Amino acid sequence: MTTLSDKRPSHGRTDHPATSRAERTDHGPTPRVDVPLLEQVVLGRWADVRREAREFLKDPRMHRIEGLSMAEHRARVLEQVKILATEGDVLRAFPTALGGADDHGGSLARFEEVVTADPSLQIKAGVQWGLFASAILHLGTQEHHERLLPAAMSVDVPGAFAMTETGHGSDVASIGTTATYDAATQEFVIHTPFRAAWKDYLGNAALHGTAAVVFAQLITAGPGEEPVNHGVHAFYVPLRDPATGELLPGVSGEDDGLKGGLNGIDNGRLCFDQVRVPRHDLLNRYGDVAPDGTYTSPITSPGRRFFTMLSTLVQGRVSLDGAAVNTSKLALIIAITYANERRQFSAASETDEVVLLDYAEHQRRLLPRLAQTYAGAFAHERLLEAFVGVFSGADDTDESRQDLETIAAALKPASTWHALDTLQAAREACGGAGFLTENRLVSLRADLDVYATFEGDNTVLMQLVAKRLLADYSKEFKDIDASGVARYVAGRAADAALHRTPLLRVVQTLADGGNRRRSAGQLRETETQRELLTDRVETMVAEVATALRPAMKGSREEAARLFNEHQHALIECARAHADLLQWEAFTAGLEKVGDPGTRRVLTWLRDVFGLSIIERNLAWYLINGRLSAGRARTVTSYIDRLLVRLRPHAQDLVDAFAYGPEHVRAAIATGAERERQDEARAHYRKQRATGEEPRKEKSSVKPAVKAVRQAPSPA
């Protein structure tokens, strides 16, 4: 496929040797990035699937048209979903017997690329295949697959995934909708008992859905018994007459109306007034009701059953992680391409203005985010592999499922927040041009906004990760008693003066006396970064675990109070863990790069990522005696040096994302700015050459001072 790198002149690769002489002396001539090779590494295991998907997504029929009304946008996206169904190879995850390919990894890899066409299309497709049809597949049984899946897969039945309610989003276990079994008619009565129990924010609910998978509290009574609430189960419920589009009797709804983004999706609310569905429309893989009302389940613990049912949702989080990383790539392609062409202010010369990316602050705004985007891409590849292990059945154990859920819960917040941050930094780095819709950044940001709170609110997911970290920690110590743990923690983390980890060596070697260059050299070592990042996670988890110990013995109120008191610390643990996951993935990714020059540049980028995490948490390292003050200073100055080294490779590093102009679709990333700059410079050059340039009114300001004064100033 054609990528940006084929079409545009090289930016800064040879004509912007921004490395200073000192850098060059230290490190030899600046290496070159082998862009096609790096492309292949970043595309990863599903490179072919991704390339095919990107080729397909060049089709203008799939692209967002800006400025459509909400109604027009919704209609267009529905049409696009139908095109996807027939031409887009979107059924790979479904059983071969039903026309799929049982290819879970390829399916998600493809799906993640759809975000480049229109995030609304990605999410509408996700609702149809990833949630609605997928619930039938994973929560239903053979009979459901045969009866219900084909129409869901073909979009003959557009479907809603009716789980969230106005009153309950993150806490699914507490939803209010009930499904009460009536043995007399062998039906379930689906009912919304109060306003807060309306299903809400559902794609396909406002307009297009003719059926839904509805989650409700299953209430049934065995013969002669009192009714029991067996917890949340899923039911297949018709919503609309496909011919007329009218809601069926007992079903009412509301349109969620305009949203901050994703307006190509018809999100809406649904309310059920004693709606009856036949007994066999319970998706009964994990819980069934016999004609007489007797409840049975292959999973005896209601808690475990609930988590098992919900665990099929993990693919949503996995794919959002991938889509968010891809969106960050687009943002950086746009901002870095523009920053390599746009000029503003002449600092060093009378006539030549400075290219934006030559400004240190501009590098600070964009390059660490580029580093994190690479980290996110490598980490996502690992997540996808874990996902395939579980969903293909190759490695489907309780433990691997839990691992998968924890990694997804750690990475989805990291990458979705990063995408929002990167889109905004890119938009501001492009100034007023960044605010124009034609340059793509603002719409992408608007659409991606909700990625931070749907499919698991990021803050809630982080707590899930923290709880897993705590659980692992207590498992590690299950054979020693509480006072033993306390002693361990105290010896390890409670007092910096007593700190005795392998890191001590590094800290001491690099105490304030050490020279800066050598100190930076050690920060660059993979093992040093690993120890610093790992140690932080472990120490913080141990501290919180110790603080939470009394919760195991005290009252429920006391436990809740203690937990709340440490909620922020728990979230910080999870964040540190996510950082470490991304860093480890990036580090492992370096091994895949055979070309020495490319690997060297990518290692600098990895170092920027690792050291940026350390810089962000520098106070923690200082307070806990892991870094001396002198060492801590080095972190920032070494990042600055790395940014200077990376600057000439910035364009290569975004070109290696392998998106073409048909994916980027931003007016300022087409070379237009370079043309404008060249024209303007030619104009002045000609004026000077011909003597037509009017003399400037004589300035009384001295040149040296002026150089400083004329560097970026708003006036």
Added chain:
Amino acid sequence: MTTLSDKRPSHGRTDHPATSRAERTDHGPTPRVDVPLLEQVVLGRWADVRREAREFLKDPRMHRIEGLSMAEHRARVLEQVKILATEGDVLRAFPTALGGADDHGGSLARFEEVVTADPSLQIKAGVQWGLFASAILHLGTQEHHERLLPAAMSVDVPGAFAMTETGHGSDVASIGTTATYDAATQEFVIHTPFRAAWKDYLGNAALHGTAAVVFAQLITAGPGEEPVNHGVHAFYVPLRDPATGELLPGVSGEDDGLKGGLNGIDNGRLCFDQVRVPRHDLLNRYGDVAPDGTYTSPITSPGRRFFTMLSTLVQGRVSLDGAAVNTSKLALIIAITYANERRQFSAASETDEVVLLDYAEHQRRLLPRLAQTYAGAFAHERLLEAFVGVFSGADDTDESRQDLETIAAALKPASTWHALDTLQAAREACGGAGFLTENRLVSLRADLDVYATFEGDNTVLMQLVAKRLLADYSKEFKDIDASGVARYVAGRAADAALHRTPLLRVVQTLADGGNRRRSAGQLRETETQRELLTDRVETMVAEVATALRPAMKGSREEAARLFNEHQHALIECARAHADLLQWEAFTAGLEKVGDPGTRRVLTWLRDVFGLSIIERNLAWYLINGRLSAGRARTVTSYIDRLLVRLRPHAQDLVDAFAYGPEHVRAAIATGAERERQDEARAHYRKQRATGEEPRKEKSSVKPAVKAVRQAPSPA
């Protein structure tokens, strides 16, 4: 006027005594906030004007209607601007002789409130009166005022402010448009020499503007002389035939089209092909051309002349600062009201779910931002007073003008970035509901986005501030030689071990041995916070100044290189300075609060603001020996304690912003969520009372562990 506090039941004031027992023992009964009194303090010197403006802005004719097409929105905003002209008392800043009131402060205070109706309306009004008419007023002379101002003031002539070009935004001095004087016809020839010199992003340019103030390089030749470029000057240029709306001969244009927000404004591009305007349409207050082409100016230095002309633009920055603070207020009213009503997860009890704002992390997300919003409000009041001093002529000296510009350049970035951050935090804190347009946050964020880069790009403004800090610093030391400065800096800041400021006392007293409560007590002291914040600014400025010294002697290239190397440090200086400005304003604001309970709560809020700044820069304080590790730990734990104390007052603190439901207009901030929660809880209460509640399937999970497990979890 009616404010939210009159209409809604009290939130958390008495029924959520979230202060722990320990807090209560330490500090006596929790104080009460006198909301009407605090309202008056926050409304400040222009309270009456603000109240009047808010009353007027309740009018639904002035409100944004969501979901309009771009064309409809533009048309509506134009109509609203015309209503403002006749009914909105928007001419206060203009001369009394022309129907104004010479009231610069009241005018801006009113204008800042317009953002609550629709940011597009605020900015369209800003273009008309704050830029277009204001340029005629400040850059023109008597004849221009009489001939051109009345139609600009009445919007009979909607006007564009044609300064920015596609190729030059921040660097106005380098714009490409030329105005060449032709003595033969006594006309200026306005010309766009190349594509990058098109005027761009101009409100009123795409559709409505019939004239513009155009900035161009003034080129003229005195009799028998060579042409000289006298730099940027402003010209009054007709654009369109008012009758037909057609562009006049020689003028061409483009529509900027859709933007990330502010789509009620018709931004566009303009190109001039040898367009002739009469000599007297040069706005000639600061530079004039005689019929024979001779140039004269009351300001001999071209640099100073340029900055003087542009300094009239400062009012835009002042008013954006105010509007951004007001928008943060709206965001927090919405998020905190919702967080006081919304419940999710039952941690401490079997039946009662927890109100969001009782979660420690939710407090961390919202309350420090509330603190910064108060700081921003107090700081803005001071900025407005400085503005009035200069623009009323009461304190119009070179120095006061420079101070005004520096304060505006520091505060506008702080408040506009803060508004974006707060809107996003509020939107995420409201979950999916926050993403619905009916809840206002997403549209406000989309509109406010560009506030960070227009009227002075924030990053560029910060450099302006830094340069002023450097200039002041070098002035301070002008009488000692360079080595003296170096010695001073070294003794003061270069080595923590040599550090000898008054702070040393505080640091030593609070070394690791000290007890936590006492340590926190000292952090709470106003003088401690002031010293910590001031010392950081001074030390960082001294360090950068020393590092930049060689720039004064070296070549232009060398100076530019050095400056660039320290660009990030310079911006950090400016940020630290802005923090200090806001903190000082907040601290001074406390003095205006007579009621002891209110003052106490507000002091906690000020402490959260001050300590959050210190927490954000904790690594700096540690590296530079200003805080010991033990002390640094206290900063975070003390913030946590303050948040618990503040939590019961959160609603009062946003109610005191004195916005009514007509300004807030968010469905989730109307009490609707409380009604839904009450209904749901009543439903379950009744079920339990009547024995209708189905028994839950027996759980095998032990209660204490469950309390922890059930605290926020995504499943």
